[in-house]
Amino acid sequence: FNPPLSSSCVQVSQYACQRRTTLQDTNRIFTDAFDILAEYFEFSENKGRKVAFLRASSLIKSLPFPITAMKEVERLPWLGDQMKAIIEEILEEGKSYKVLELMSEERYKSFKQFTSVFGVGLKTSDKWYRMGFRTLEDIKNEKELKLTKMQKCGFLYYEDITSSVSWAEAETTDQLIKSIVWKFVPDAVVTLTGGFRRGKKNGHDVDIIITCPRKGKEKNILHNTISVLKNQGLLLFSDIIESTFVETKLPSKHVDALDHFQKAFLILKLPTQQTAIGDIIDPCGCEGRKWKAVRLDLVITPYEQYSYALLGWTGSRQFERDLRRYTTHERKMMLDNHGLYDKSKKVFLKASNEEEIFEHLGLDYLEPWERNA
Ligand code: DGT
Ligand code: MG
Known part of the structure; x- marks a missing residue:
C-alpha cells in the first residue's frame, strides 16, 4: 500500500495492520476525545460502540497531516455521523461539549x-x-x-503504580530480569515488549517475554526467577498463571481473552537509581524512599511459538484486533499469540520471526514502532 501524501488524495486502509502508525499523532485533540468515548462506552458495557470509537481513533492516529477541515475526513472509513459531528465541534470550538458532558457523568x-x-x-x-x-x-x-x-x-502501592513507568525504569527492570534468568539459562532469550518495544517513553507496566532455543528449558525459568526476586526482597506481589496451552486447539479470535502461556503478574520493588554522590533520585515524590513499586508481566513461551507471542505482546491492542480481523476476513486464517492456522490447507504455519508471519499473511512488514495504532 502507498502511504497517503496529502489530505486530498487520502487512501487509508480499514485495517491498522495495513497502516503505518507511529507515535507522532498530529491529531491528538481528536484521538484523545475518541479514546475517552471508547472508555465511556466500555464502562457502559456497550462493546459495539467502544470498538467503533477505538477504530476511529486508531484510523486518525495514522493520518500524516493534522485535520483542519471536514472535507479531509469525508471519505475515511470508520468515521460515522456521530464521530464527524465531534470532529466538527472540536474544529469549531477547540473542544467537544458532548465529550465533556459524558466525562462528567457519575458512572x-x-x-x-x-x-x-x-x-x-x-x-x-x-x-x-x-x-x-x-x-x-x-x-x-x-x-x-x-x-x-x-x-x-x-x-x-496506588501512587507508584498509577504514576507511569519511565523508559529508564523499564530498562532497569529488563536488566534485572536478564541478569537473573541468564544465571539459570544462559541462552534464554529475554525481550522487552509491549509499548516500550513500540518506542513509547512511558508505560503502565513492563512486559517481558522469555523463551529458550533448547526445547523445554524455558519451563523452570518463571518459578526460579520469582524465587530469586523474593529472596532479594524485590517482590511485592506475584500472581502466577500456569500454562493452559493445548496443541490441538485452534487459535482464538478474541483478542481480549488471556492467552495460554505460563505467565506472572508481578509488582516489583524496583531500586531507584543513585547518583555518583549517593543521593537518591526520587521519581515518585516518595521522600527518602529508595524504591518504586513497578508492575511487571513476565510471559514464558516455547521457542516455536515465540514469534507469535512477540507479535501478540508487542501490541498495540488495536493493532492486534485489526491483525486478527484481517486474518479472519481477508485470509481465511486464524491468528492468536500461539500460532497461525490456515483453514483451507488445515495446517499451522511455522514462523521463526515476525517478518515471516507478515509474509504468511501477505502483509508488508511493519516495524514495532509502526504498530502504534
Ligand atoms: P502500556 O499501557 O503502556 O503498558 O501499553 P501496552 O501496549 O504495553 O499495553 P499492555 O501492557 O496492556 O499490553 C501489551 C500488549 O500485550 C497489548 O497489545 C495486548 C497484549 N496483551 C497483554 N495481555 C494480554 C493477554 O492476556 N492476552 C492477550 N491475548 N494479549 C495480551
Ligand atoms: Mg505494557
Whole structure:
C-alpha cells in the first residue's frame, strides 16, 4: 500500500495492520476525545460502540497531516455521523461539549477511579457502583468490604503504580530480569515488549517475554526467577498463571481473552537509581524512599511459538484486533499469540520471526514502532 501524501488524495486502509502508525499523532485533540468515548462506552458495557470509537481513533492516529477541515475526513472509513459531528465541534470550538458532558457523568467518573486500581476491572467496578460506592475514598473507608490480595496491593502501592513507568525504569527492570534468568539459562532469550518495544517513553507496566532455543528449558525459568526476586526482597506481589496451552486447539479470535502461556503478574520493588554522590533520585515524590513499586508481566513461551507471542505482546491492542480481523476476513486464517492456522490447507504455519508471519499473511512488514495504532 502507498502511504497517503496529502489530505486530498487520502487512501487509508480499514485495517491498522495495513497502516503505518507511529507515535507522532498530529491529531491528538481528536484521538484523545475518541479514546475517552471508547472508555465511556466500555464502562457502559456497550462493546459495539467502544470498538467503533477505538477504530476511529486508531484510523486518525495514522493520518500524516493534522485535520483542519471536514472535507479531509469525508471519505475515511470508520468515521460515522456521530464521530464527524465531534470532529466538527472540536474544529469549531477547540473542544467537544458532548465529550465533556459524558466525562462528567457519575458512572464514568467512578469507573475511571475504580479501574485505576490494579486488580479492579469492569466486574468489580460495576459491583461497587451498584453497592453505592462512588470514589476510592468510599472504598477505603468501608472496612468490611472484601478485597482480593491483588486489589489490596493495588491500594497499597496506588501512587507508584498509577504514576507511569519511565523508559529508564523499564530498562532497569529488563536488566534485572536478564541478569537473573541468564544465571539459570544462559541462552534464554529475554525481550522487552509491549509499548516500550513500540518506542513509547512511558508505560503502565513492563512486559517481558522469555523463551529458550533448547526445547523445554524455558519451563523452570518463571518459578526460579520469582524465587530469586523474593529472596532479594524485590517482590511485592506475584500472581502466577500456569500454562493452559493445548496443541490441538485452534487459535482464538478474541483478542481480549488471556492467552495460554505460563505467565506472572508481578509488582516489583524496583531500586531507584543513585547518583555518583549517593543521593537518591526520587521519581515518585516518595521522600527518602529508595524504591518504586513497578508492575511487571513476565510471559514464558516455547521457542516455536515465540514469534507469535512477540507479535501478540508487542501490541498495540488495536493493532492486534485489526491483525486478527484481517486474518479472519481477508485470509481465511486464524491468528492468536500461539500460532497461525490456515483453514483451507488445515495446517499451522511455522514462523521463526515476525517478518515471516507478515509474509504468511501477505502483509508488508511493519516495524514495532509502526504498530502504534
Ligand atoms: P502500556 O499501557 O503502556 O503498558 O501499553 P501496552 O501496549 O504495553 O499495553 P499492555 O501492557 O496492556 O499490553 C501489551 C500488549 O500485550 C497489548 O497489545 C495486548 C497484549 N496483551 C497483554 N495481555 C494480554 C493477554 O492476556 N492476552 C492477550 N491475548 N494479549 C495480551
Ligand atoms: Mg505494557
